[in-house]
Amino acid sequence: MAKRIVIIGGVAAGPKIAAKLRRLDHEAEITIIEKGKFLSYAGCGLPYYICEDIKEQRELMETPVGVLRDPEFFEKTKNVKVYNRTEAIKVDRLKKEVEIKNLDTNQIKTLPYDYLVFATGAKVMIPPIKAIDVDQPGMELGCMDLSHVYTLHGIEDAEAIRWTIKEKMAKKAVIIGGGLIGMEMTESLVKSGLLVTVIEMLPEILPIIDDDLGILVRRYCQEKGVNVRVEEKILRLEGESGIVKKVVTDKGVYDTDAVIIATGFRPNSDLAKKSGIEIGETGGIKVDLFMKTSDSFIYAAGDCVEIENLVCMKNAYMPMGSLANKQGRAVAINIAGGQEVFRGGLNSVVFKLFDYTVSRTGLGMKQAKDLGFDAEYTLVPAPDKAHYYPGAKRVITKIIVDKRNGKLLGGQFVGTGEIMKSVNTVATALYYGGTIEDLSMLDIPYAPPYASAIDNNVCVAANVIRNKLNRSMIGISALEVEKKRKRNEDFILLDVRTPKEYQQVRIPGSTLMPLGVIKQKLDELPRDKEIVTFCSASLRGYEASIILKSNGFEGVKVMDGGLACWPYELEK
Amino acid sequence: MAKRIVIIGGVAAGPKIAAKLRRLDHEAEITIIEKGKFLSYAGCGLPYYICEDIKEQRELMETPVGVLRDPEFFEKTKNVKVYNRTEAIKVDRLKKEVEIKNLDTNQIKTLPYDYLVFATGAKVMIPPIKAIDVDQPGMELGCMDLSHVYTLHGIEDAEAIRWTIKEKMAKKAVIIGGGLIGMEMTESLVKSGLLVTVIEMLPEILPIIDDDLGILVRRYCQEKGVNVRVEEKILRLEGESGIVKKVVTDKGVYDTDAVIIATGFRPNSDLAKKSGIEIGETGGIKVDLFMKTSDSFIYAAGDCVEIENLVCMKNAYMPMGSLANKQGRAVAINIAGGQEVFRGGLNSVVFKLFDYTVSRTGLGMKQAKDLGFDAEYTLVPAPDKAHYYPGAKRVITKIIVDKRNGKLLGGQFVGTGEIMKSVNTVATALYYGGTIEDLSMLDIPYAPPYASAIDNNVCVAANVIRNKLNRSMIGISALEVEKKRKRNEDFILLDVRTPKEYQQVRIPGSTLMPLGVIKQKLDELPRDKEIVTFCSASLRGYEASIILKSNGFEGVKVMDGGLACWPYELEK
Incomplete structure (x- = not known):
């Protein structure tokens, strides 16, 4: 007999499950229950629809060849029954039935299932304002x-x-x-x-x-x-x-x-909870590696589930369309009798903000510390291509690493340059539990229109952390430098750029001593004060710190990311 | 006493070694011997200099802040002695001396060394025309x-x-x-x-x-x-x-x-060979994991060395600026007393060709077969962003995998879309010996301006191969289809696009049967002939093959990559 599969939720994971399942099992009776009018739409595209970068609503619901994914499409092309404007209101797990209600007619109906899937998504958190x-x-x-x-x-x-x-x-x-x-x-x-x-x-x-x-x-x-x-x-x-x-x-x-x-959002796991399905600590539906809930005949996928963070192995809530689709695919394969494992996510995120791209994968420095990691990081502002190639744009890379074993913990990227190539690289290395040594040695391809010879945003950043880990470089963040300044601490903020650069823009109170003349001017620097070196991006700052160190100056620090990462006032 | 390091070659690996070594050892006596007038220039930037995308010669030799990397720069800023227009003509390994000749004055000089480095690069192959x-x-x-x-x-x-x-x-x-x-x-x-x-x-x-x-x-x-x-x-x-x-x-x-x-190029290893240093089967200087040659006091790096291909563990010649720099860094660390390992490369390449990007990492299908791998591949033409997002451009992805264990062997990418994000991902997975399952489950970030929800060029491509490996899809390449046509084989080339698409452009001799009507028209298809389905990119072609299979048609094949990968004549 054909398997009966009822999927509650028709936006991302739900339709994915239906489509994949249909390809795997041409006899299954597949039903999607969707509360809204629309289904299988690109929720992540909504901001671009609002500002009319995307002109028509239907573009968010079309296949790449322009076919509208409406209920008729699912029924005709995929042989998937769709109830839209319909809410699943009750699950009887013993009888294996779902009660559904049409939101326009209030008509109630009961659907039997062999497998049920919660793909109920997230719900918006409304603050008590x-x-x-x-x-x-x-x-x-x-x-x-x-x-x-x-x-x-x-x-x-x-x-x-x-x-x-x-x-x-x-x-x-x-x-x-x-x-x-x-x-x-x-x-x-x-x-x-x-x-x-x-x-x-x-x-x-x-x-x-x-x-x-x-x-x-x-x-x-x-x-x-x-x-x-x-x-x-x-x-x-x-x-x-x-x-x-x-x-x-x-x-x-x-x-x-x-x-x-x-x-913010939280998992829409209410019906699952009401049905006695186990809910995780994050509020998401608990699933095993096969996306199965605490009930063997019920699966869950998408923004309603709790998954594991692959970096720290903690339970996590990651409401991301990319994960929803991967989970959905796994659910379909498993319902069809396969053995597809979904291990978890890295909390990878990217978004566009005017000409900036902002992206993150794995743990941030704060998260890492909260979780008890002894973490080190670096900030590297650098062009996304060979610096001499026309159109090279800046990306600020932050890599976070576990000091004890050199394992990568995360990467963050901000800037106008191309970022996907770097965040994907770090996410992939994180997936494999990679180390900072790996990152510095990866053979990712190079040509001037696409990258620098030693890739700035991956390999160079890795090299900088390695310099920090072996103490050839001691970093200090702009935020800490600003705190020192506010506390009126007596230290020297040594700008090692050229006089021309200094004249154009400088940090108030900083001292100019170009890299080229430091060796001649060592006597002008006090040996009893802390010295923090920097330049535009802190490569010359690093070289200056080495010269000072080799001349007996102790505890010289380099300001992470130099002027490019300085967010406070500047003199011009 | 300060170590004396003589580096033969001043273009890529040489200057990298000098600069890194200086940061690690402020006392070392570092000398670069360079045959040409210029050093530390961006060789990979030359095509862009010729067409004046890069206007000035000095841009190829400037640091990111515009300082010219000429001999004076190296001597003054890095305390590195440079002999340019100078050739190293003889190495006395017993005495640990190099004989050098000034190409302008013909003056000969002997330099003693504690460590010698060959960074002699490649030489152009001139065919016997x-x-x-x-x-x-x-x-x-x-x-x-x-x-x-x-x-x-x-x-x-x-x-x-x-x-x-x-x-x-x-x-x-x-x-x-x-x-x-x-x-x-x-x-x-x-x-x-x-x-x-x-x-x-x-x-x-x-x-x-x-x-x-x-x-x-x-x-x-x-x-x-x-x-x-x-x-x-x-x-x-x-x-x-x-x-x-x-x-x-x-x-x-x-x-x-x-x-x-x-x-083409070949390793410029003549002087090394003359000096009795071991040369590898590719003609490159043989080095160990620490970039040391057969002489413990001589290292080598860059386009003159033979390294290992990390995918197949064979000796290989990979004259790439990215690898030269990484090797150079390792040489510097090791000469300074460290233990830096360079494991090998993936033969990762990228280059720009008008609006196309062409890239490759790991083995190609042909190489894989030549090496005895039982390899499978896929061709996936798909947009580089959400297909509905303005400016999405096509990339054709080819992924190559070892059938026996699902291990990745390589990836190739061609198209007008953004490719670095995908080739870097595949290169990183290759570095870790990853499998096709990994690739389909990687948590690389998603937002409509940057990728599709299930990343087309990585995860979808991986899923397609997985479908091929488990035989839910049997592929056939356009090249094989064309051979069948040329041999006048009796088979059906079934175009499952819409009549409108078919009218616009079609393969001569193909039969139209839109995906939506196949189920109704099964009787029109012969059961004794081979059927090859396709559409624009072969997703609908795949679905059609599943419908046919579930209706008892045997051996239905899907043309890899559909029309997008069809390089032969078309009717309009």
Whole structure:
């Protein structure tokens, strides 16, 4: 008899499972239950749809050859039954039945299954922010009760935001939350012509990367005209006639025509939990290596599951479309009788922010320390191609490594240059549990239009950490240098660039001593003070520290990443 | 006492060794011997200098901050003594001395060393092509005896070619050899306004990739107006008044104003050999894992050494700037007393050809078979980003794998899309001896502007091979299909695209049966003939083959890469 498979969720993992399963088993009875109207759409494309980089809604739901993936497509081409606008409301695991409800007709139906799949995705976290409406004094409102307050989850959200912009009802927007979605929406709304304010509660935006890179990205956004506020708490929203007009924080009041709430997602595992399926510590559905839940006839995949972080082997929540699809493929193979293992993820992320790319894989320095790793890192700002090749652009690379064994822990990348080639390399090395020695010796290809001879963003960065690990270089971050300056510590910040470079731009209070003359001027440097050397990217800074060290200066430090990673004031 | 290190060769590995060694040992007496006038220049940048993408010669010899790396720079900033225009003519290994000769003054000098390094690079292979000059009848000439016949090795060569173009002495050029340098020069000369003919002796250009991709690149060059000839043997060059005017082959006569000989390089290991150092089977200097030669006091690095291919563990010659620099770094660390291992290379290559990128890592299908591997491969043409994201461009991915254990053997990439992210991923997986399962499960990051959710060029390609390995898909190459057609074999070439697509362009003799109607039209298909399905990229072709298989059709094949990889005639 044909297997009956019911898949709850029709956005990413669900349709993937259905399509792959159909290829593996042409007799199976496959059903998708989807709450929304649309299915199999590119959720990650929504910010680009809002700003009309992607013109038509259907482009988000088309196959590469332009066929719309609507319910009819699934039924006709894939022989997959689709119930959209339909919610799965109850699972009877003993009878192996799902109760579903049509959201338009409220009709209830029961579907039997041999295998059930939870592909229920994530749900938006709505913070407990209150709202008031000057036209409805005394009414207690939640933040979503005012109009023009949006989240970004499904196509309907994107349509609403796009419509608000198109109808010219919004000139200003406040984005609550400076995480990945908040920053993707920042670009989208700025491109749409809005004045954007981003308000982040934490000390820095983008918790997906470390603060030393986050601050550089924030500065970049500020240069782009975005008002980015950190360490600022939302007190309430204020509306008029039901429409949001102001965002009030502990530090100010912002007039606005729209608010986007982008404070994160959590696994949509409610129905699974209600059905008695085991839920993990992150709130995601617990699955084994085969994506099977605690019930042998129920699988789960996508943004509703908890998986393992392959770097630290801890349970983790990684709501990423790339992982959802890989998990979905594994579920399909296993339901069809195969043995496909999904081991976990690396928390790899990339996103576009104006001309910047921001990417991360593995652990950040903060995470690594929180997990008890004795970690070292490096910051290397360098061109993405041969520096003499036209169009070379800068990427700042941060590599994080376990000091005790040289094992890679993570990589982060920020800049206008090409980043995928580097983050993919580091992610692949992480997958294999690679070391920093490996990274410095990888034979990745080189030609001037594509990379530097010793790849700056991978191999050179690895070499810099190796220099740090063997103590030929002692680093100090710009953030720590700034703290010293604020505490008025007595130390020398030694700029070893040329006088010409120094004249153009310099750190206030820094001392100029070009690399070429250091050997002649050793007597001018005090031996009882800490010296921190730097240049534009800290290669010359490193050379200067070696000269000083070989002349008996002790404890000379090099400022990580030099001027390129200095996020504070500069004199011009 | 300070160590005395003499480095023979000052282009890539040599200066790298000197610079790194100086950072490790501030007392060492370091000397570089360089035959040419220039040192530490970007040899790989020469084609871009010729076509003036790079304007000034000094850009090829500047540090990222614009300091010229001339002998004075090395002496002043690095405390490295440089003898340029100087040849090392003899090594006395017992006395540990090198005899050097100034090429301008013929002065001879002897330098003692504690450690000697051969960084003597490669030398151009000049084929035994004869030339005649109509104005010197009866004179027997070699091909280099005529003017305007060039090789591309050092800056002097590039200057000569650029000068010939600038002085408008050349409107046409013939490039002998369709390998990497020949094709880089093709772009360079076309960009410079010349009419270019490339003549390759082998059946296909670009032996660095397999012929099924080579033919696609050749077609692309032909579309760009380049006359690319294969399987054509040069008989002789003909000149007038000492200047080349014609190239005569076994198939034709080509008028020309200049000839570039690009028939390959070999290790410049003559002095090492003369000195009694062991030479490997490839002609390169034999080195151990620490880059030490058969003499404990002599190291070697760069284009003059033989290294190991990490995929097949065979001795190999890989004259690449990226490897030269890594080897150089290892030599410096080891001379300074460290223990740095250089394990080998993957033969990773990338180069630019107009809007195409061409790249390769590991073994090709042909090499793999020659080495006795039972290899399988796939061809996947797919966009480099989410297909709906503006500016997505096509990349054709070829992955090669060992059938017996699923181990990766190599990857090749051709197309206008972004390729580095994929070739770096495959190269890294190869470095770790990874499998095709790994490749399909790698957590490389995804966002629509950068990749597809399941990365097309890595994970999807891996999945396609996995389908082939487990026999859910049987592939056949376009080249084999064309052979069948030429032999008038009775088989059905089943195009499963839409009628609209078919009308636009189709393979002559193919049969249209859109994917959506196959199930209804099974009776129209003969069960006793071989059926080969395809579509634009062969995803629908694959689905069609599954439908046919599940309906009892046996041995249905899918044409690898579909129309996108079909290099022969098309009807429009």
